[in-house]
Amino acid sequence: MKGYRIIADSGSTKTDWVITHHNQSIVGKVHTMGFNPYFQTTEFIRSEVQKGFETAGFDRESVSEIHFYGAGCSSMEKSLIVEKALAGAFPNAEIHVDHDLIAAARATLGTHDGIACILGTGANSCVWQGGKVVHNIPSHGYIFGDEGSGSYLGIRLVKLYVENRLDRELTGQFEDMFRLSREEIINKTYREPNPNVFLASFASFFSGRIQHPILEQIMRTGFEDFFKIRVALYPNFQSYPLGFVGSIAFYYRNILEEVADQYGMKIHKFTKCPIDDLVEFHIKNPTAHLID
Template sequence: MIIIADSGSTKTDWCVVNHGKQVKRITTEGTNPFFQTEEEISQVVKDKLMPHLDGVKIDAVYFYGAGCAFPEKNEIVHNAIYRHIPVTIEVGSDLLAAARSLCGHKAGIACIMGTGSNSCYYDGKEIVNNISPLGYILGDEGSGAVLGKLLVGDCLKNQLTPELKEKFFNRFNLTPKEILDNVYKKPFPNRFLASVSPFLIENIEEPCIHRIVLNGFKNFFTRNVMQYDYKNVKVHFIGSIAYYYKEVLEEAALALQIELGTIIKSPMEGLVEFHSTL
């Protein structure tokens, strides 16, 4: 019996697996060792996870999470879990989760495209190359935050039609001043920008909207994917933006002669399969 955990800053999904079958799924608040101490993470495990595991014998835990890309941060998570589940515990990044879920034991390029974006070349065992995503200010091409940023910029600079501009302000009940406050004065501007990105998919048939998304995806491919050996392996995607904008993503890939593979919303199903074939 093993536990596979997929953790973001908002929530963590804990999946209890027995011989490749999901036995139980538990959701707790998210964890991130960049923002939480070992004690705080331990408390989440104790109060929110352990009551659901009463009487269940766990043999190993595979934890994948945001902020788990550095040994010292991984140790924080490892120790917090080990206090309550003293078994073999492996802690890895959300990018490794994406690679294992999407590629399994085969080589490929694995990409995350949600609020942020990231990518890597995976050799079937480990990540061997990673172009730094750089965050939504310098990078994160194609992500919800960057697409939202491009949308807001075009709206405020009158690059949308007057009808679309009015529709945008009404859709989110926003004024130009409120937008600027959310971006420049309030915390987590990336979350705000990502929160307005659904307007793009709702109006994707509009040429000016379609152009924002298509160019955003092309930028992701040229500035990230095309630095890997993309001509000899497939390029796979995980995340809400890739999943919901699949047709435009395929259009961008076709224009750049990039072969796409799997496009899924979340990694858990693939991770269960991966850990069942070790």
């Protein structure tokens, strides 16, 4: 008798796990921290996954199949870190690990061709054709890339704050919201784990304040950089529909659509969290892993 199947979508901030019967019905959901093999070891990921499922009271040995989509899983080397962690946590499961770009494409474009984009904690994009990634301009993470992402927005906001270049109104609101000194921010950035997630957390400051010219300019510049570097360099980019996943794209879609329009493009779909769309994709395409 077949066991349960799990579909998981993992960004750097959180992971959503949906547990289904092989007859496609959903039996439960689990939420854990986000995982990224660039910053975490196999043992750490395995331990955190086990804790999450034990807290939820779910029998890990009853899982027979896992489809895991994760940030940082773009190479065989990094995917193997996650695959080994999942094999340790789910000893009876057949495991498939894919990049989060494939999750973005399947969630927003399905089996149709287009350009799939991520704007959440990080940023990335790819050209999706025939159910496969055929072009990708690597993002290289929050230091060298991630244009328009939460990390990008947070870094630029924090830079203005620590350099005393925010106006008095924004400075007061920033200090009231985060309760961190400049020294504490610098120490957490350079000395504590997962600085990309920490810096991205400051993107929450933009919510409800996007009309402020300083904040709007940061965001608009980030989105323009994203299109210039992550979209417009693909051959015939204007011929493709666009799909976006991630909280930054979802909540600031109005500005993003304005920038897309500047490039002569339309956004086909926004999805804050792709997990529900991924579950639906696997229900409709049960043999999708055969073409991974």
